[in-house]
Amino acid sequence: xxxxxxxxxxEEVLGQxxxxxxxxxxxxxxxxxxxxxxxxxxxxxxxxxxNSRFFLPGNLSIILQQASIVGALAVGQTLVxxxxxxxxxxxxxxxxxxLVMAKLVKDGSVPxxxxxxxxxxxxxxxGALNGFLVTRIKLPPFIVTLGTLSxxxxxxxxYAQGQTISLPANTFLTWTGSTISIGSFNLTVGVIMMLVLYxxxxxxxxxxxxxxxxxxxxxxxxxxxxxGIRTNRVLLSAYVVAGAVIGIGxxxxxxxxxxxxxxxxxxxxxxxxTAVVIGGTSLFGGRGAVVGSLIGALIVQVFDNGLALxxxxxxxxxxxxxxxxxxxxxxxxxxxxxxx
Amino acid sequence: MTQPVLEAQGLVKTFGPxxxxxxxxxxxxxxxxxxxxxxxxxGKSTLIKCLSGAMVPDSGTMKIDGQVVSxxxxxxxxxxxxxxxxxxxxxxxxxxxxxxxxLARERRRKGLLGSVLRxxxxxxxxxxxxxxxxxxxxxxxxxxxxxxxxxxxxxxxAVAVARxxxxxxxxxxxxxxxxxxxxxxxxQVLRLIRDLRDRGLAIILISHNMPNVFEVADxxxxxxxxxxxxxxTPQSHTPAQAVAIMTGAxxxxxxxxxxxxxx
Numbered sequence: 001x002x003x004x005x006x007x008x009x010x011e012e013v014l015g016q017x018x019x020x021x022x023x024x025x026x027x028x029x030x031x032x033x034x035x036x037x038x039x040x041x042x043x044x045x046x047x048x049x050x051n052s053r054f055f056l057p058g059n060l061s062i063i064l065q066q067a068s069i070v071g072a073l074a075v076g077q078t079l080v081x082x083x084x085x086x087x088x089x090x091x092x093x094x095x096x097x098x099l100v101m102a103k104l105v106k107d108g109s110v111p112x113x114x115x116x117x118x119x120x121x122x123x124x125x126x127g128a129l130n131g132f133l134v135t136r137i138k139l140p141p142f143i144v145t146l147g148t149l150s151x152x153x154x155x156x157x158x159y160a161q162g163q164t165i166s167l168p169a170n171t172f173l174t175w176t177g178s179t180i181s182i183g184s185f186n187l188t189v190g191v192i193m194m195l196v197l198y199x200x201x202x203x204x205x206x207x208x209x210x211x212x213x214x215x216x217x218x219x220x221x222x223x224x225x226x227x228g229i230r231t232n233r234v235l236l237s238a239y240v241v242a243g244a245v246i247g248i249g250x251x252x253x254x255x256x257x258x259x260x261x262x263x264x265x266x267x268x269x270x271x272x273x274t275a276v277v278i279g280g281t282s283l284f285g286g287r288g289a290v291v292g293s294l295i296g297a298l299i300v301q302v303f304d305n306g307l308a309l310x311x312x313x314x315x316x317x318x319x320x321x322x323x324x325x326x327x328x329x330x331x332x333x334x335x336x337x338x339x340x
Numbered sequence: 341m342t343q344p345v346l347e348a349q350g351l352v353k354t355f356g357p358x359x360x361x362x363x364x365x366x367x368x369x370x371x372x373x374x375x376x377x378x379x380x381x382x383g384k385s386t387l388i389k390c391l392s393g394a395m396v397p398d399s400g401t402m403k404i405d406g407q408v409v410s411x412x413x414x415x416x417x418x419x420x421x422x423x424x425x426x427x428x429x430x431x432x433x434x435x436x437x438x439x440x441x442x443l444a445r446e447r448r449r450k451g452l453l454g455s456v457l458r459x460x461x462x463x464x465x466x467x468x469x470x471x472x473x474x475x476x477x478x479x480x481x482x483x484x485x486x487x488x489x490x491x492x493x494x495x496x497x498a499v500a501v502a503r504x505x506x507x508x509x510x511x512x513x514x515x516x517x518x519x520x521x522x523x524x525x526x527x528q529v530l531r532l533i534r535d536l537r538d539r540g541l542a543i544i545l546i547s548h549n550m551p552n553v554f555e556v557a558d559x560x561x562x563x564x565x566x567x568x569x570x571x572x573t574p575q576s577h578t579p580a581q582a583v584a585i586m587t588g589a590x591x592x593x594x595x596x597x598x599x600x601x602x603x
Contacts, residue, residue: 216432224432
């Protein structure tokens with residue numbers, strides 16, 4: 001087990017020529033959310049030039065509102081992906097949770113706050129189930145959540161009995177859909193909630209030991225465990241906290257569609273992953289920033305909205321997002337490659 | 341006679357049909373460097389994993405300062421004052437040097453920021469990490485905010501050793517600390533080991549490098565095929581004899597003499 005002595009001394013590393021490529025690499029390495037931010041700004045400029053209506057406050061607020069659901073889910077998805085996991089069931093859990101909330105109020109005449117708490121608990125329990133299967137039964141997250149995706153989707157359809165539930169606006173559950181206007185810029189409570197989620201988790205990931213441990217566990221679980229981190233507990237917490245975030249996402253969804261629809265958000269599972277990946281978080285874990293996922297969710301909506309305003313066939317929007325995903329993963333591969 | 345700071349008796353660890361440790365005794369005294377040498381598969385790594393809490397031995401007892409202990413995790417061993425530098429280094433590559441030094445031991449801010457918002461004392465930890473690195477005379481680590489993956493093998497080793505040295509209460513275990521290092525960095529690590537010993541810490545050094553072992557060790561524990569086959573000192577035996585005992589070419593007698601196993 002003798003190792004070949006490495007020729008790299010500090011002097012050699014420091015003496016390396018700072019090429020442009022190396023400097024760009026170093027900057028992106030430190031700030032993973034920078035490249036999606038550049039894409040977002042560039043896309044905004046291009047779409048603004050193509051159609052002047054793009055930058056109207058009303059249009060920008062629509063983009064934010066359309067990004068609110070996937071944006072909220074992407075917070076939970078980021079937590080899971082940072083641990084080198086993935087949650088395919090995230091949208092299904094949100095729909096189940098929203099249906100529980102809405103149905104309890106509609107059928108059972110349960111007070112709104114109680115229905116909210118029960119729906120929220122459903123989402124947390126679903127996250128705990130995923131986390132339990134990943135950490136205790138040691139199944140790969142992809143397989144676990146592929147299984148629970150079907151289970152939660154079926155549970156939703158069985159529970160809904162084919163019904164769509166509509167609730168009146170301006171009740172407790174639909175409060176998240178109420179708007180706060182600043183001029184012609186219409187923020188909904190749901191949008192604000194999503195932005196608060198980002199602020200809270202940007203803080204938690206950067207400034208608390210839990211955040212450090214989440215990154216370290218995703219980065220190198222064995223080293224983290226040897227260093228004294230209880231990696232199983234960290235992993236479980238990621239899925240449970242993601243569940244709580246999904247519960248809030250469910251509340252935002254109820255406000256946005258004024259009720260619950262078992263067929264709403266069928267694409268939210270993959271859309272949340274798309275947002276996280278475009279946002280610069282590595283699918284291999286341990287690298288990325290939660291704010292990148294917000295940028296990723298916005299990029300998808302900006303493309304959707306901008307191309308629609310430009311009168312482009314909507315299929316090209318799907319195509320553009322696909323290209324962005326591949327570019328983002330390619331960039332991540334490059335950024336992660338470090339010559340030591 | 342001083343009491344051993346760390347003592348293990350009859351440690352056994354098997355992996356299915358494979359015997360990692362077949363009943364090993366070891367004593368470690370304060371202020372000494374005990375080297376553990378042995379060929380591949382002799383059980384060196386298994387031994388230190390048992391001592392550091394990374395593995396739970398199937399049987400055998402361990403004592404710290406005469407008190408029987410058992411560790412179910414590395415955290416337990418650390419709380420008892422045993423720090424380990426693993427061959428794999430156990431650093432998180434994407435995190436910076438300061439975060440790695442304080443990994444799983446993060447300090448929170450004082451006051452409400454720390455107790456309610458659980459905010460980390462990042463500036464304080466950076467300052468202390470810099471202080472530890474400077475104290476140890478590790479000059480190659482310049483920027484404490486640099487991520488560990490941008491460091492060379494030797495620099496990563498320095499981070500791992502600095503972590504153990506900064507928090508080592510009683511015992512520091514070093515697994516092949518010089519294997520990936522250049523000549524100058526090896527010299528620094530050996531000096532560091534002597535410094536730690538002079539502070540009264542007990543050091544276990546696992547190494548293949550006989551010149552290093554004979555330069556720095558006070559006593560040498562030789563492992564062979566899962567058993568401890570003897571303890572020698574750099575004064576009582578030569579490196580060639582140590583290698584011969586380690587490979588089974590000769591056996592160590594009770595008297596300390598070596599006898600050839602080949603007739």
